[in-house]
Amino acid sequence: DQQVKQNSPSLSVQEGRISILNCDYTNSMFDYFLWYKKYPAEGPTFLISISSIKDKNEDGRFTVFLNKSAKHLSLHIVPSQPGDSAVYFCAAPGDFGNEKLTFGTGTRLTIIP
Amino acid sequence: DVKVTQSSRYLVKRTGEKVFLECVQDMDHENMFWYRQDPGLGLRLIYFSYDVKMKEKGDIPEGYSVSREKKERFSLILESASTNQTSMYLCASSPNRAIKGNTEAFFGQGTRLTVV
Numbered sequence: 349d350q351q352v353k354q355n356s357p358s359l360s361v362q363e364g365r366i367s368i369l370n371c372d373y374t375n376s377m378f379d380y381f382l383w384y385k386k387y388p389a390e391g392p393t394f395l396i397s398i399s400s401i402k403d404k405n406e407d408g409r410f411t412v413f414l415n416k417s418a419k420h421l422s423l424h425i426v427p428s429q430p431g432d433s434a435v436y437f438c439a440a441p442g443d444f445g446n447e448k449l450t451f452g453t454g455t456r457l458t459i460i461p
Numbered sequence: 462d463v464k465v466t467q468s469s470r471y472l473v474k475r476t477g478e479k480v481f482l483e484c485v486q487d488m489d490h491e492n493m494f495w496y497r498q499d500p501g502l503g504l505r506l507i508y509f510s511y512d513v514k515m516k517e518k519g520d521i522p523e524g525y526s527v528s529r530e531k532k533e534r535f536s537l538i539l540e541s542a543s544t545n546q547t548s549m550y551l552c553a554s555s556p557n558r559a560i561k562g563n564t565e566a567f568f569g570q571g572t573r574l575t576v577v
Contacts, residue, residue, distance in 0.1 A: 357501065380563045391465070391551055391568030392504070399563060437504060439566075447492050447511060447558055448519065449566055453503035 351375045352440055354452035362460050367425040369455050371438035374419065378440040383412060383423050386435045386454070395436075396423070425457075433459045464488075467552050467569035474576050480539040482572055484552030491557040493535035494566070495519075495527065497548040504551065510535055511557070542576045549573050 353372045361367045371381075379400040384392035398405040398412045398421065405412050411424045425432055435454045442448045468483035486493065492511050496504040496519075506519030508527040516527050524546060528536045535554075539546055550573075555566035 354503075380558075382565055384568075389549075389571065389573070391553075391570045393568070394565035397563070397565060439504075441555070441558060441563075441566075446517075447555065448506060448509050448517070449492075449494060449553070449555065450506070451496070451504040453501065 350453075351378075352438060352450050352452040354438060354455050356455050357453070358456045358458070360458045360460055361428050363430060364427045367423075367428045367432065367457055367459070369423040369425075369436050369438075369457065371421045371423075371452055372419055373421075373440060375440070376419065377443055380441055381412070381414065381421055382439045382441075383410075384437045384439060384451075386437065392437060428457075428459045430459050430461055433457060465552055465554055465567050465569040467550075467572050469572050470570060472572060472574045474539075474542050474574065476543060476576055478539075478542045478576075480542050480574070480576075482537040482539075482550055482552075482574070484535045484537070484554075484569055485533055486535075486554040486567070487533065488554060488556070488567065489532065490554035490567075491532075491560070492555045492566070493529065494553040494555075495525075495535065495537045496551045496553065497521070498551060498571075499548050507537065544576050547574060547576045 382397040383395040386392040439451045495507040510529040552569040553566045
């Protein structure tokens with residue numbers, strides 16, 4: 349049972365445009381969500397997070413939106429740059445005392461110059 | 462600068478060998494994780510540890526074991542390596558949320574293991 353899902357394996361976006369990456373979750377107990385970025389042959393690096401008490405969190409070009417009723421979050425990157433080409437993972441930790449970090453399958457973002 | 466360090470970037474092992482992957486973190490984190498990444502499958506959790514000598518199975522523990530004798534070190538052991546264990550292995554650590562609040566997990570640089 350996959351509790352965190354990313355249904356789009358890949359996405360191509362023109363440089364300068366907005367990139368929107370989506371993530372759905374099934375566990376209503378999740379209360380914190382994270383996005384990671386991963387380049388080939390490197391470990392994932394943290395990008396941005398959001399607590400379930402918020403519906404939006406912004407950091408520079410990156411904004412994460414959370415829709416709790418739909419169990420859906422999205423990452424917006426604007427404007428998209430060539431260096432944004434990477435695989436993006438959404439993730440959620442478990443409850444206090446069982447903090448397994450569950451990841452989605454990832455979306456490969458390609459920015460077209 | 463915070464760090465999670467994995468002992469090897471690349472490893473080539475023979476089928477049937479016992480393989481040790483080591484991970485060390487310098488952030489005094491309670492939680493440590495081992496994942497493998499395979500194309501189209503994302504990051505799958507192998508084992509998780511929330512304290513010294515404590516471990517929990519993740520989604521794909523078969524063929525693996527772990528050891529956490531010290532807080533900073535978490536080892537992944539392939540008891541008898543097989544070709545289907547060829548993968549990228551990633552170690553991560555994070556602080557206990559109940560103690561330190563919500564924060565991110567930090568990853569090592571990964572170990573690309575090839576079993577021939």
